[in-house]
Amino acid sequence: MFASLVHSVFQLLSIINQQTLSPSLSVAPISFSATWQLLGPFQIGTREATWGADPLEYIGGFRSLTYNESATFHSSLATNGTVGWFIIIANLSTTDDKSTKVDLVVSFNNTDWASLRSVYGWAALQYQGWARGKIYVHGDVQRTVVLYTDRVLEFWVDDKHYFGGDFYAYRRAPLVLHLDPGEHRIDLRISRDVRAIGGVGEPTVSIGLEAEISKGGLRALEKSILLPDMVEVVLGLHGAGVETDSDMVRHTFDDAPDLRGWVLFPSGVTNWSGDDWHRWGFADIEAAVAAIPDWIKSMNWQGPSVEVDRWLVTGHSNGGQGVWYALTHAPDKIIGAAPVSGYSSIQAYVPYLFWHEADSAVVAVLQSALADYRHELLVENTCGFPVHQQHGSLDDNVPPLHSRRLSQLLSQNGCPSEYIELPGKGHWFKGVMTTQNLLGFYDKILANQSTVKPLPRSFSIVTANPGTMGSKGGISVDQLTSPGLFGKIKASYDEDARIWRLLTSNIHRLHFSTSAPHDWSRSDLMIDGNRLKILADIPLSGQWLVRLPNGSWKVSCSDEWLKTQRHGRRLGGLDAILDTHGRLVVLTPSETLLLATQISRNLFQYFGADAEVIGPDQPSRTSGGNKIILSLGPFNYPSSAAAQFGSLRIVEGNGLVVHDVHGRLTTYSFTQGLGAIFLRPGRGGTLELVIWGFDNLGLHSAARLVPMLTGVGQPDFVIVGKDCSWKGIAGVHTLGFFDNSWNTAERSVVS
Numbered sequence: 001m002f003a004s005l006v007h008s009v010f011q012l013l014s015i016i017n018q019q020t021l022s023p024s025l026s027v028a029p030i031s032f033s034a035t036w037q038l039l040g041p042f043q044i045g046t047r048e049a050t051w052g053a054d055p056l057e058y059i060g061g062f063r064s065l066t067y068n069e070s071a072t073f074h075s076s077l078a079t080n081g082t083v084g085w086f087i088i089i090a091n092l093s094t095t096d097d098k099s100t101k102v103d104l105v106v107s108f109n110n111t112d113w114a115s116l117r118s119v120y121g122w123a124a125l126q127y128q129g130w131a132r133g134k135i136y137v138h139g140d141v142q143r144t145v146v147l148y149t150d151r152v153l154e155f156w157v158d159d160k161h162y163f164g165g166d167f168y169a170y171r172r173a174p175l176v177l178h179l180d181p182g183e184h185r186i187d188l189r190i191s192r193d194v195r196a197i198g199g200v201g202e203p204t205v206s207i208g209l210e211a212e213i214s215k216g217g218l219r220a221l222e223k224s225i226l227l228p229d230m231v232e233v234v235l236g237l238h239g240a241g242v243e244t245d246s247d248m249v250r251h252t253f254d255d256a257p258d259l260r261g262w263v264l265f266p267s268g269v270t271n272w273s274g275d276d277w278h279r280w281g282f283a284d285i286e287a288a289v290a291a292i293p294d295w296i297k298s299m300n301w302q303g304p305s306v307e308v309d310r311w312l313v314t315g316h317s318n319g320g321q322g323v324w325y326a327l328t329h330a331p332d333k334i335i336g337a338a339p340v341s342g343y344s345s346i347q348a349y350v351p352y353l354f355w356h357e358a359d360s361a362v363v364a365v366l367q368s369a370l371a372d373y374r375h376e377l378l379v380e381n382t383c384g385f386p387v388h389q390q391h392g393s394l395d396d397n398v399p400p401l402h403s404r405r406l407s408q409l410l411s412q413n414g415c416p417s418e419y420i421e422l423p424g425k426g427h428w429f430k431g432v433m434t435t436q437n438l439l440g441f442y443d444k445i446l447a448n449q450s451t452v453k454p455l456p457r458s459f460s461i462v463t464a465n466p467g468t469m470g471s472k473g474g475i476s477v478d479q480l481t482s483p484g485l486f487g488k489i490k491a492s493y494d495e496d497a498r499i500w501r502l503l504t505s506n507i508h509r510l511h512f513s514t515s516a517p518h519d520w521s522r523s524d525l526m527i528d529g530n531r532l533k534i535l536a537d538i539p540l541s542g543q544w545l546v547r548l549p550n551g552s553w554k555v556s557c558s559d560e561w562l563k564t565q566r567h568g569r570r571l572g573g574l575d576a577i578l579d580t581h582g583r584l585v586v587l588t589p590s591e592t593l594l595l596a597t598q599i600s601r602n603l604f605q606y607f608g609a610d611a612e613v614i615g616p617d618q619p620s621r622t623s624g625g626n627k628i629i630l631s632l633g634p635f636n637y638p639s640s641a642a643a644q645f646g647s648l649r650i651v652e653g654n655g656l657v658v659h660d661v662h663g664r665l666t667t668y669s670f671t672q673g674l675g676a677i678f679l680r681p682g683r684g685g686t687l688e689l690v691i692w693g694f695d696n697l698g699l700h701s702a703a704r705l706v707p708m709l710t711g712v713g714q715p716d717f718v719i720v721g722k723d724c725s726w727k728g729i730a731g732v733h734t735l736g737f738f739d740n741s742w743n744t745a746e747r748s749v750v751s
Contacts, residue, residue, distance in 0.1 A: 028094050029138050029143060030135065030143060030145060030211050031136045031138070032090065032092060032133060032135060032136070033090070035087055035133075036089075036104060037067045037085055038086055038088055038129060039056075039085050039130050039131075040083055040108055040127065041111060041129045041192075042073075042075050042077065042128050043076045043127065043354050045126065046346070046351070046352050047195075048352075048356065049153055049189070049191045050704050050708070051712070051724060051728040051732075052724040052725040052727070054725060055726050056130070062132075063156050063159075063187055070084075077111045077127060079111070088105075090103060090104050091104075098213045100210070101209065102133070102210075104208075106129070106206075106207065108127070108129065122350050126192050126194055128189065128191050131188045131207070132185065132187050133185075133188075134184065137181050137184065138181070140181050141181065142180050144176065145213060146174045146177075147174055147209065147211050148166065148209065149174075149209060150208035150210075151167060151169055151208065152209075153709075154189040155187060156185075157186050158185055163602075163704055164598055164601060168196065168271075172270075173602075188209075191205075193350075199350075232446055233264075233307060233308075233335075234253075234262065234446075235264055235285065235315075236249070236252055236265045236315060236319070237313065237319030237320075237323060237326075238265065238271070238318075239315070239317030240271070240317060240318040241271055253434060256434050259442055259446070264292070266281075266288040267284060268284050268322075269284050269608040275575070276325075277315075277321065277322025278325060278710065279579055280607050280609075282325060283579065289308050292306050293305075310333065311333050311334055312334075312335055312338075312446060313327065314433065315338075316340045316341055316428070317397070317398060321345070323339040325375065327382050328375055328381040329469055329470060331382070331384075331385060332472055332515075335448075336386040336441070336444075337382070337386070337387050339390075340390045340433060341397075342389075343402045344376055344405055346710060347370060347711070348402065355728065355729070356728040356729065358727075358729050358730035363729075364747075366715070367713070368715070368737075368747065370713045375406070377462070378464075380461070381462055383414060383460065386441070386445060387410065387417035388417070388418040388420070388437070390419075390421075391403040392424075392429070393422060393425060394424060395426055397426075403421070456473070457495075458492040459473050460489065460491070463477050463486065465571055465572045466479060467568055467570065467571030468571075474520055475520075478544065479507075479508040480506050480740075481507065482747065483738065483739055483745045484748075485747065487504075487506040487507045488505040488507070489507060494526075499525065499526050500525050502528070504527065504528055508547050509545065511544045511545065513540070514540045521536060521540055527545060528552075528553060530552050530553040532554070533555070542559070544556050566681075566739075566741075567740075569687070570681065570685070572716075573679075573713075574677065574679065574714035574715070576679060577626050577679065577706075577707065578607065578609070578707060580624075581625065581686075582622050582624035582626075583610045583612055583622040584609055584611040584626055584628060585612050585620050585626075586611050587627060587629045588613060588616070588630040589615065589631070589632065589636070592631075595630060596628075598703075599630075602708050606709070616638075626689070628689045631690065631693075633694070635652070637650035637692060640688075646659065655667045655669040656668045656719065659743070659744055660748070661739070661748070668734075672694075673694075673725075674698045674720070675692060675698025675700075676719045677689065677691050677706070677717070678716065679717065679738070681742060698720060705718055705720075715737055715748075719734045734750045735748070736748020
């Protein structure tokens with residue numbers, strides 16, 4: 001009963017069909033208030049809200065405050081260092097007798113934005129605040145209300161807290177409320193995000209709420225994949241907020257009718273490509289490419305086939321950034337790359353200057369957790385591949401500095417590339433993907449598509465996470481020595497000695513690909529001064545090069561390490577939970593059911609991810625999927641399916657204990673707001689994401705860190721305290737990484 005109830009609730013959240021009420025109703029049964037109370041602005045950094053970082057939480061939170069026009073609050077953004085309450089009038093509209101809308105345009109005129117921007121740039125145009133209004137339910141019966149919260153991340157309805165909202169206005173998983181007759185208070189956390197809104201014009205925030213009365217019918221939505229009638233391989237990655245089946249995407253290559261490519265436009269699952277074409281969105285690229293042979297077979301296609309492991313990748317804006325991710329993470333599949341108006345990394349797009357101040361060691365962990373997406377530090381992976389960048393000189397959405405900088409870095413790393421800056425052109429214009437220079441690049445690459453290039457006589461590999469990094473030159477990194485640091489390989493062929501020399505840094509284990517253009521099984525190797533020979537009578541897939549504790553290397557054919565150590569999709573920060581081979585499963589006791597439902601709703605809202613919510617003693621209908629496990633209280637700490645995991649554990653009557661890399665124990669006593677979120681191994685190669693709280697405050701603080709928005713920087717584990725609500729990341733007790741054996745790694749911060 002529990003599982004079916006939760007499944008029904010999630011279906012209702014996902015695909016609700018609102019049915020028209022009786023036309024005899026002369027007054028809409030629900031409405032919003034016209035006047036709203038605002039308080040702000042307060043400082044906040046890029047994607048910092050996930051960590052809490054609300055200064056009002058220091059005094060009990062906005063929900064504890066009542067309107068007082070003479071009250072003042074400290075703020076680093078406002079004149080005189082204080083802000084107060086004020087009133088704005090919202091724009092109300094009613095489309096029919098079952099739905100009502102309210103639009104708020106929020107601006108704060110008590111701040112000299114021009115002065116702040118002149119010093120701090122776009123980072124200064126980000127802020128947070130709060131708005132309070134009312135929802136009125138008319139009549140004398142309880143109503144089931146479907147609430148859409150466009151561009152809102154966090155809010156309260158009466159005394160219930162909701163984190164997730166609909167930051168990008170997807171409108172795919174609205175909140176379902178059961179509201180009694182009368183008025184209901186709604187508090188909205190305003191979070192201005194330049195990455196999502198832009199940095200041009202006045203720093204306003206437009207928020208839209210829509211409430212509809214629902215009778216809970218269901219309807220299915222079907223999407224179709226677009227496979228134009230082409231003959232070879234081109235991947236087109238769309239920008240943020242663009243639907244794959246939109247005219248903008250469909251007509252991308254209208255001006256290139258003779259393009260010799262099998263054109264494929266992956267959706268990335270959402271119009272924001274899930275997670276900016278990273279772990280979740282890139283998996284959709286791979287799935288879309290892998291589906292082509294099935295499509296050919298099912299459609300009885302008689303035309304040319306396609307080489308699914310050879311990609312010409314192009315993309316615009318966020319898709320241009322996705323091109324850099326593909327080029328730096330799957331280099332052996334790339335035959336050419338054309339990033340157009342793309343940004344270099346989220347860290348460079350809107351700097352993290354306005355985050356709450358924290359210990360430098362804590363900030364270093366956060367930056368290390370984001371390093372896998374810092375393409376400026378991965379450019380060595382692009383060497384040896386044709387790259388053609390294009391950017392408009394007047395682009396005010398993604399400044400051309402991004403492409404200029406990457407062009408410079410490529411040159412400084414000995415990677416020739418082409419960069420074209422179009423005078424007088426902005427971010428988007430008709431034909432932006434089919435300019436003469438781009439058409440020439442496409443034709444040059446596709447004309448030589450069938451030509452397999454020989455392995456360069458020298459090349460480099462850089463990886464922050466082997467779990468997301470494919471091979472380059474047939475070399476695949478399996479494990480790093482120290483998580484949180486980059487791993488590097490420099491390969492060169494010694495013509496005189498007729499031997500390949502590999503120099504490594506922070507590499508623990510690697511292997512060679514059987515599909516590489518070079519046959520490594522016939523090569524003599526010298527790795528860090530150790531001469532090795534690949535075993536001729538054993539397949540390459542069954543051999544690994546392993547670095548020993550004394551620094552020497554050996555060839556190993558044992559696969560026992562695969563059973564106990566981290567590798568592949570088990571590597572990475574908390575976002576590794578998204579790398580699942582089956583439906584996600586959320587395990588929850590009854591007392592945390594509401595939070596589990598919020599998590600499953602957020603997964604669907606932001607990633608289009610399906611999740612099954614079940615009780616702890618109920619069988620799952622899903623096999624092979626990663627699990628999210630909720631646990632509340634000092635005696636309900638969930639046991640691990642893997643005996644080797646013991647880095648975080650509960651000592652009854654004492655507290656939460658962390659084992660550091662040196663075997664020392666640090667105990668965090670059971671206090672208000674203590675919580676933890678961390679990865680651990682599951683059965684059958686799966687992952688588990690445990691969310692534990694000593695109390696509800698700790699549990700909800702930890703649950704905020706379930707992956708949802710990009711750029712947040714969640715490492716492998718975080719232990720939160722009550723101060724996170726207002727200090728943000730500065731309020732954590734400890735955070736960091738697990739090593740290959742699931743022990744707390746050296747670069748973790750254990751206070």
